[in-house]
Amino acid sequence: MKLVYIQINNFRGIKESHLLLPGNAVLVGDNNTGKSTILEAIDLVLGPERLSRHPVIDEHDFYAGRYLDNEKNPIDILIEAVIIDLTIEQQRHFRNHLEWWDTDNNVLIDGPPPEATDNAGVVAALRIGFKGNYDADEDDFVGATFFMLPKKEDGTYDSFRTSDKRFCGFLYLRTLRTGTRALSLERGSLLDVILRLKEIRPQMWENVLEQLRNISVANDPDLGISDVLESVQTVVRSLVPIECADAPAMRVSQLTREHLRQILTVFLGTGSCCDGGTEYAAPFHHQGTGTVNTLVLSLLSMIAELKQNVIFAMEEPEIAIPPHTQKRIINSIISKSAQAIFTSHSPYVLEEFNPSQIVVINRNNGILTGIPAQYPPKIKKYNMYREEVKRRFCESLLARRVLIAEGRTEYDAFPAAAKRLHELFPNEYTSLEGLGIAIINAETDSQVAPLGSYFRQLGKTVFAVFDKQTDESRRNILSSTDYAFEASEKGFENVLVNGSNETALRRYASFLVDGHEWPTHLNSKPTQDMAIENLKTSLMEYFKWAKGSGAAADFLNQCSKDEMPGHIVNVLKEICRILNPTNQVELSDDTLDDVAIPGS
Missing domain, CATH: 3.40.50 (Rossmann fold)
Incomplete structure (x- = not known):
C-alpha cells in the first residue's frame, strides 16, 4: 500500500496543493513551510482515530482562519488522497470503490476506454476524501471521510469508516x-x-480508580495540610452557606x-x-x-x-x-x-x-509545491551522491537560500568574513548562517550556472560569487541565479591578496613563518623586509597550495574590516541589504562595479 498523491485545499497554511509522493519520502524545507501540515492532512484522511476527536477541526485549521465567505457560507477544507499497491485482500474489501492509476503519467484514468486499465503501469487505486466545515445549525465544526467513487445520485459518497481505515493501515x-x-x-x-x-483493551481502570480513592494522603494533623484545607472549607461556607466544598482532601490523581x-x-x-x-x-x-x-x-x-x-x-x-x-x-x-x-x-x-525521494517543500501565498531533488549536476551515480551529499548538498537542500562559491577559496573566505564582520559590527553585518544561507562549493566556474538552475528549480533563492568571467559565462550565471557577484580579477587568490591591507598580509606571513607553518617546498619564504609585491607573490603561492585547508578563513579571521578585501566586504553588505532592506548599508563606488545583480 502506497500513497502516491494528495490534494489539499484551505487547510491551515495551505490554500492549495497538489503533491505527488515518490514511495518512501522525506519532506524537507524551511520552518513553517507546511511539512507537518501535509502529514496532518494525510492523518485527517487515513488516521483511524483522528475523527474521534472533538472537534475534528477548529477555527485555526482553516486557511487564514477563514471558515465563512463574504456571504456567510461555509468554506470547506478538502483533502483528497490516492492509494495504490493494494493487496488482494484490500482490493477485495474495497472492490466497489476501486479506480485506476497510471503510474507512468501519475494520473487517474478518467472514463473510457475500459481497455486502458489493461495497459502496463496501470494499477488499482483507492481515492479517499475528507471534507470539513462549519455547521451553523450546530454552531460547531464537523468533518468526515468518504470514498470518492461512486458518487450517489444525491451528490454524496459512501463513508470511509474507522474499520476501513484500520484495514488500510x-x-x-x-x-x-x-x-x-x-x-x-x-x-x-x-x-x-x-x-x-x-x-488489547486493558480492563483495569475501575479497579485502579477504586484503590486510589481509598488512599489517604497528607491527613496526618502534624503535617498541617489537613488543617489548612479545613480552614479553606470554613471560609468558603461563610461566603456560600450551602453544602459545597465539603470535606477537602488530597488525592493522588x-x-x-x-x-x-x-x-x-x-x-x-x-x-x-x-x-x-x-x-x-x-x-x-x-x-x-x-x-x-x-x-x-x-x-x-x-x-x-x-x-x-x-x-x-x-x-x-x-x-x-x-x-x-x-x-x-x-x-x-x-x-x-x-x-x-x-x-x-x-x-x-x-x-x-535517494535524491528523487527527497521532496523539497515550498509555499508561496498559500500555494504549496513539492519538487523531488533528483541528482545534482555532474552527480549521476548513487555512490558519487553518497560521497558528496553531506559535504555539498544536504545543507543546501535544507536551507531556504544558497550561496554558490566558484571555488574553494571563495567557499572558505565568505563565511569566515561574514562571521568576523558580525563579531566586529553585529548591528551592520550578519553571518551567513544567521541569514539562512547555506554555501556550496561549485569547484569550477563552469558549474556555477548548472547549480544555480538546479537550486532555483527547487525554490531556493540563489546567490553566486565568482572571479572575472567571459561574457558568455557571465550571461549564463546571471540567467541562472537570483543575485550574482563578480570580482574584478581572475583567480580569487588574487582578489584575496591584492585586495587586503599590507599590515594584515605581513602579520599573517609572520604568523606562518614564526609558527613553522610555511611549507618547506615553497621557494619564496616571506621575510620582514620583503617588498610588498614579492610578499603578495609568496602569499598567493601559499593560498593556492593551501586550498582545502581553510587558509583563506584563517587569514580573514585575523583581519579588521578595513584590512579585508573591499570586494568581500561589499558583497556581504549587499547580501545583508537584500535580505534585510531595513538595515541599509552603503557600498563604495569602486566596489559597485564588482556587484552584478540580474534585473537591476
Missing part, C-alpha cells in the same frame, strides 16, 4: 522527541499504539481514566541498589539517552511488524537522537513498512534516501 507518529511518552498509556503513545494493534492514561508510565531498573539489596527503579524516560533511544527503536520495530502493510508518517525522527540511531530508525521503519514518509532537518536522515 496508517500510522502517524507526531513526536519521537526524547521518548518521554513512548512507554506511557497516553493516547497516541507508542505503547498505546501497540496495544491497539494487538486489540484526578481519578479519571484519561488522567490515569497521562500519568501512568513504565518503570525500569537503574542498576543502583537500595539498602535492602533490591534494584532501584525509575520512570523509563529517566534512563540514559541511549537506553531511551533503544526502547523507542524497539517499539517502532514492533509496530512495523504488527502492521506489515502500513504507511508510516513520522515527524523529525532526529530530535535528541544521535546520528547512528537516526539511520537505524529510518532503515528499520523503511524495511518493515509499505511506505515511510518523514519530515526532517537532518543531513544524516537525508543521506539514507
Whole structure:
C-alpha cells in the first residue's frame, strides 16, 4: 500500500496543493513551510482515530482562519488522497470503490476506454476524501471521510469508516522527541499504539480508580495540610452557606481514566541498589539517552511488524537522537513498512534516501509545491551522491537560500568574513548562517550556472560569487541565479591578496613563518623586509597550495574590516541589504562595479 498523491485545499497554511509522493519520502524545507501540515492532512484522511476527536477541526485549521465567505457560507477544507499497491485482500474489501492509476503519467484514468486499465503501469487505486466545515445549525465544526467513487445520485459518497481505515493501515507518529511518552498509556503513545494493534483493551481502570480513592494522603494533623484545607472549607461556607466544598482532601490523581492514561508510565531498573539489596527503579524516560533511544527503536520495530502493510508518517525522527540511531530508525521503519514518509532537518536522515525521494517543500501565498531533488549536476551515480551529499548538498537542500562559491577559496573566505564582520559590527553585518544561507562549493566556474538552475528549480533563492568571467559565462550565471557577484580579477587568490591591507598580509606571513607553518617546498619564504609585491607573490603561492585547508578563513579571521578585501566586504553588505532592506548599508563606488545583480 502506497500513497502516491494528495490534494489539499484551505487547510491551515495551505490554500492549495497538489503533491505527488515518490514511495518512501522525506519532506524537507524551511520552518513553517507546511511539512507537518501535509502529514496532518494525510492523518485527517487515513488516521483511524483522528475523527474521534472533538472537534475534528477548529477555527485555526482553516486557511487564514477563514471558515465563512463574504456571504456567510461555509468554506470547506478538502483533502483528497490516492492509494495504490493494494493487496488482494484490500482490493477485495474495497472492490466497489476501486479506480485506476497510471503510474507512468501519475494520473487517474478518467472514463473510457475500459481497455486502458489493461495497459502496463496501470494499477488499482483507492481515492479517499475528507471534507470539513462549519455547521451553523450546530454552531460547531464537523468533518468526515468518504470514498470518492461512486458518487450517489444525491451528490454524496459512501463513508470511509474507522474499520476501513484500520484495514488500510496508517500510522502517524507526531513526536519521537526524547521518548518521554513512548512507554506511557497516553493516547497516541507508542505503547498505546501497540496495544491497539494487538486489540488489547486493558480492563483495569475501575479497579485502579477504586484503590486510589481509598488512599489517604497528607491527613496526618502534624503535617498541617489537613488543617489548612479545613480552614479553606470554613471560609468558603461563610461566603456560600450551602453544602459545597465539603470535606477537602488530597488525592493522588484526578481519578479519571484519561488522567490515569497521562500519568501512568513504565518503570525500569537503574542498576543502583537500595539498602535492602533490591534494584532501584525509575520512570523509563529517566534512563540514559541511549537506553531511551533503544526502547523507542524497539517499539517502532514492533509496530512495523504488527502492521506489515502500513504507511508510516513520522515527524523529525532526529530530535535528541544521535546520528547512528537516526539511520537505524529510518532503515528499520523503511524495511518493515509499505511506505515511510518523514519530515526532517537532518543531513544524516537525508543521506539514507535517494535524491528523487527527497521532496523539497515550498509555499508561496498559500500555494504549496513539492519538487523531488533528483541528482545534482555532474552527480549521476548513487555512490558519487553518497560521497558528496553531506559535504555539498544536504545543507543546501535544507536551507531556504544558497550561496554558490566558484571555488574553494571563495567557499572558505565568505563565511569566515561574514562571521568576523558580525563579531566586529553585529548591528551592520550578519553571518551567513544567521541569514539562512547555506554555501556550496561549485569547484569550477563552469558549474556555477548548472547549480544555480538546479537550486532555483527547487525554490531556493540563489546567490553566486565568482572571479572575472567571459561574457558568455557571465550571461549564463546571471540567467541562472537570483543575485550574482563578480570580482574584478581572475583567480580569487588574487582578489584575496591584492585586495587586503599590507599590515594584515605581513602579520599573517609572520604568523606562518614564526609558527613553522610555511611549507618547506615553497621557494619564496616571506621575510620582514620583503617588498610588498614579492610578499603578495609568496602569499598567493601559499593560498593556492593551501586550498582545502581553510587558509583563506584563517587569514580573514585575523583581519579588521578595513584590512579585508573591499570586494568581500561589499558583497556581504549587499547580501545583508537584500535580505534585510531595513538595515541599509552603503557600498563604495569602486566596489559597485564588482556587484552584478540580474534585473537591476
